[in-house]
Amino acid sequence: LVFFQQRRDRVLEGSTRVIPSIQPRPLPIRNMSVSRTMEDSCELDLVYVTERIIAVSFPSTANEENFRSNLREVAQMLKSKHGGNYLLFNLSERRPDITKLHAKVLEFGWPDLHTPALEKICSICKAMDTWLNADPHNVVVLHNKGNRGRIGVVIAAYMHYSNISASADQALDRFAMKRFYEDKIVPIGQPSQRRYVHYFSGLLSGSIKMNNKPLFLHHVIMHGIPNFESKGGCRPFLRIYQAMQPVYTSGIYNIPGDSQTSVCITIEPGLLLKGDILLKCYHKKFRSPARDVIFRVQFHTCAIHDLGVVFGKEDLDDAFKDDRFPEYGKVEFVFSYGPEKIHGMEHLENGPSVSVDYNTSDPLIRWDSYDNFSGHREDGME
Template identity: 85%
Template sequence: GNRGRTGVVVAAYMHYSNISASADQALDRFAMRRFYEDKALPVGQPSQKRYVRYFSGLLSGHIKINNKPLFLHHVIMHGIPNFESKGGCRPFLKIYQAMQPVYTSGIYNVQGDSHTSICITIEPGLLLKGDILLKCYHKRFRSPIRDVVFRVQFHTCAIHDLGVVFGKNELDQTFKDERFPEYGKVEFVFSFGPEKIKGMGHLENGPQVSVDYNTQDPLIRWDSYENFNRGCEDTGDGGLQSSCRNMNR
């Protein structure tokens, strides 16, 4: 179940050894490559590939570490996925920092065609530092089930632009989900301070978008990483269940 994660570690080590290892360690690199090909799954999720690129870029000097604080103000979904029978979806966001929940949005009810955009605004800006995981869920209508719309993970040390865009092929799970439009993308708007960014009135949602700020619903509050050290994850059906494994066995 964790062979994909093992693949990330092995791929990162191979980048490291290619840069820093001596000629005498060529056989070790060959053995590691054989292990990667035989035992580990290929690095498949976009975020896994992103972190391998981070590691390689930091080693080679192509990526400079960003030490400035980053405040997230807007998450814009360009292109609405089709999760409802009549089109549209009911998305909400959960943001984790170092696997700890730091933000939960209201539930947005989006009606309209797939060319619609939706903006989730966070004011004052949310300070983010380190490993960040953002998950967008769809809350099914009158049902205690949520579905993952997209998931993306990044590290703030590698973010140098105040506007960052992830295309469909850069979003975990979404890159192969037909319900998400091919031209769809997710945009993040940052600043260096928590104050509201001026001149962003054009991002306001239109009348086709309504918001339910009742986040007391257990489905919204439920945190799939509250038992992360015991290996709990969302189940495939999106329900309020978890498949926990004892990692010490």
Template identity: 85%
Template structure:
């Protein structure tokens, strides 16, 4: 009753039994701290009374001490809001969920999230594919329930990169996606169509590229007038070596203002890139896919090679004289982006840490772990 009252008095808490053994506890990023802390205590009381000590909490958000109020058994798998987790982290989450659920019939998984529900969607959709490896007939209803939760609760708020990583994960499990182990060198990022982020049209874009959530490249600031250009090319020479989970963020540096806007964001994994020319349409770009300032016909093209040497015959990509570039990237506004709270390995809480049972042999029988085992990111 107290939990019901808490949910009725605040529209912030969303507690859903996705299946009988997978529970989602979600709060919006705007949840007030006092209300959030109070609701945590109510949820902890309910879970304790209904499930005893037979549940593990998977924290998908930023690491914080008060989450332990839900339960001493907390596994931190968090990643930044609105982003997608590393492919290896998706594997680790699914493996840990499956191990715990198969250890005892009364074991329950609680997924905790503070922020956009896209995080929950990634985990639920990925586990739906993972559990399908060795699915039995009695799991059909669970898979249906997970699919319905994903479509009803997550699809409307999800990002294209999150859907892309679910596609990667499903394809690698089924074998429909073959792994590319070759290192790729990025030479050109081409924006076809100029977003209108300035009052007179055009934008002032700059790129930041991350590998495994660590910054590896920051471009200069390009000044582009929308009526003078149909596209813009940002060239990196020598080519930038990329391998693994890649995040590229394109910002607009506001003119005479200490602020910036995100033009688009895109995440991909090089293991799934088999072409040296990759194009993402507007519908494939995080943030931009529903931003009217980004043209409907707009797209972003990545030109790779297998070596750092300059690609010959690309002179046509050079920008016109109306495009100017400011290479001063010392401005804190340009340099700033921190994911320090998420660049840490999963660790069990010191108090009440649970010992993970061995991975069920059924996954090994199905070939799981070939290039996808946690700790083998070099194979991805």
């Protein structure tokens, strides 16, 4: 994260070299139909966000045969229009056909509907800036299969990254990126994606100060009980990931309908967390070998400065648009600077109607959604 200070220092020293676009005015945001075949398939979304940043997106449900055909035609179009001056950033899972079709590919994939690590956002922006500044004819292609939120994170982050050193004649490019993000991404993005864009912007500008203290998580309190069972209530359990590696699995809490207004999941001793954190709360279905996601939230400890952090429904991935999660619902995290039990928290104890099953050896509980992402598939990921 020294990246942020170095970026600000370079700007202050006046050493950042900014090369203007080939033409002074960016193209308006538009979809480009590469061929009648792709237009008919309704699966490809190719947009010139600016003259030098192109977004190519396919839905996760894209027919594989059409997808491969469209990939080939996109490659032909890019080569005919930009020659060897385009660099493709793959934001999805690795695919051999992508690297075969394009001469220059950088792999930056992360799971769909999630936010990338803060360090990865830094690396993407730095690579984009280096390529665009190397030659005024160079263009960047952002490739994505799945929700367009991935492209949105990159566009918004690069907008802030370039803004810190941008010249006046790049104002239209910044406006185009902002318009693309607000019109095409915000309506479909996840709260954690917006949170990380906020982190990135704040750390770049200095408005967010870095927290370097260790944080220990002791309690996760869900205020407002979601209704995931036919008679109300739910059976939640937590999975916590650090740098996308599982570090904690809670017991399964059985909460009958209307019996509680909140539930507290206590971790003792406190769990040391550092860096990119993903907390995923599941509901284990009653008498069924299945689980549903109640909510998901991603945050970075460098931006956490309070020992009590509250995420409202609008801040929780999945839950923010799920009617089963109450509108007034929120999730509270209680941290400390050490693993020792926090005294004076007896009021958080759950009532007698809440039981806990600590048998977490069930494969359904232990199963890791992200275990195979670095491979070639992300299908079936929750």
